[in-house]
Amino acid sequence: IAGITQAPTSQILAAGRRMTLRCTQDMRHNAMYWYRQDLGLGLRLIHYSNTAGTTGKGEVPDGYSVSRANTDDFPLTLASAVPSQTSVYFCASSETSGSRTDTQYFGPGTRLTVL
Amino acid sequence: GNSVTQMEGPVTLSEEAFLTINCTYTATGYPSLFWYVQYPGEGLQLLLKATKADDKGSNKGFEATYRKETTSFHLEKGSVQVSDSAVYFCALRNNAGNMLTFGGGTRLMVKP
Numbered sequence: 268i269a270g271i272t273q274a275p276t277s278q279i280l281a282a283g284r285r286m287t288l289r290c291t292q293d294m295r296h297n298a299m300y301w302y303r304q305d306l307g308l309g310l311r312l313i314h315y316s317n318t319a320g321t322t323g324k325g326e327v328p329d330g331y332s333v334s335r336a337n338t339d340d341f342p343l344t345l346a347s348a349v350p351s352q353t354s355v356y357f358c359a360s361s362e363t364s365g366s367r368t369d370t371q372y373f374g375p376g377t378r379l380t381v382l
Numbered sequence: 383g384n385s386v387t388q389m390e391g392p393v394t395l396s397e398e399a400f401l402t403i404n405c406t407y408t409a410t411g412y413p414s415l416f417w418y419v420q421y422p423g424e425g426l427q428l429l430l431k432a433t434k435a436d437d438k439g440s441n442k443g444f445e446a447t448y449r450k451e452t453t454s455f456h457l458e459k460g461s462v463q464v465s466d467s468a469v470y471f472c473a474l475r476n477n478a479g480n481m482l483t484f485g486g487g488t489r490l491m492v493k494p
Contacts, residue, residue, distance in 0.1 A: 271425075300482075309386070309471055309484030310426075325481060357425055367414045367475045368433045371482055373425040 270294065271374035273358050279380045280348050288343040288377050290358030298364035299341040300325075300371065301333060303354040310357060316341055317364035348381045355379070384409045388472050388485035395462055395492050403457040403488045405446075405472035413474040415439075415448055415455040416482070420469045429457075429470070462492045 274289045292299065297318045302310040302325075312325030316335040330352060332344045341360075345352055358374040389404040407415065414433045418426040430439030435450035444459045455472060472485040 302482075307486045309473075309486045310482070311484075312481045315481070359426075367412075368431075369475075370416075370428050370431065371475075373418075373427070375425045 270372060271358055271360060273356075273374040273377050275377060276375070277378040277380075279382065280345075282349055282381055283347050286345045286348055286379070288345075288356055288358075288379070290341045290343070290374060291339050292341075292358075292360045292372075292374075293339065294360060294362075294372070295338060296360035296362050296372075297338070298361045298369075299335065300359040300361075301331070301341070301343045302357045302359065303327065303352075304357060304376070305354050313343065313356075315364075348379075350381045353379060353381045384413070384474060384476060384481075384483040386472050386474055386483055386485035388470075388488050390486070391469075391489040393488060393490045395490070397464055397492055397494050398461045399492075401457070401459040401462045401466075401490065403470055403472075403490070405455045405457065405485060407453050407455065407472075407474050409453075409474055409476050409483075411476050413476040415446070416473045416475070417444070417446055417455070417457050418471040418473060418484075420471065420487075422468070426471065462490070464492045464494055466490060467492045 300315045301313040314333040359371040361369040361371045416431045417429040419429045430441040432439040432448035438447045
């Protein structure tokens with residue numbers, strides 16, 4: 268069982284370019300999440316999806332968009348990258364969305380550098 | 383709103399030393415509390431969790447007790463190993479469901 272896979276592993280991107288980070292899970296989890304990790308700030312939620320076909324905004328959604336066409340995939344798009352989006356991006360999933368006791372499982376991350 | 387505060391690192395210990403990483407929180411309602419660990423170059427892995435007051439989560443020799451009266455969830459281990467070197471994140475999830483709120487992370491370095 269792979270769990271959660273993310274691609275690419277790392278990327279260097281010119282400012283103004285469009286970029287899609289891919290995330291796939293094979294656990295048939297209903298809920299999926301995108302976080303960014305910045306030094307000293309922990310992880311902050313960008314967008315989430317409670318179930319296929321629905322998405323919602325997290326703590327830091329500006330400059331990012333997501334879609335959830337099916338249960339397994341949850342891509343994150345930067346329409347026009349800016350240097351402040353340089354970060355490590357983690358995709359996560361959980362069995363359900365409404366339970367505070369559910370564990371979230373994380374992918375290996377994508378390191379993105381915007382120049 | 384919700385927030386999690388962790389002790390700043392890095393924490394440097396010798397092998398077999400006792401570890402405490404402090405974590406306190408502010409939250410509405412009755413959150414669940416989590417400790418995640420991130421080994422170098424990897425994603426986050428759940429280390430342990432507690433879902434109600436006075437619960438003790440434990441795993442791999444680590445433990446933490448949910449203290450509602452002090453709003454704390456301190457991580458402890460009696461004897462650390464070099465392989466425990468990692469970044470540790472305290473987090474909470476409240477009844478609103480979706481969001482995990484993380485602390486800033488504490489880097490632990492264990493020397494032989």
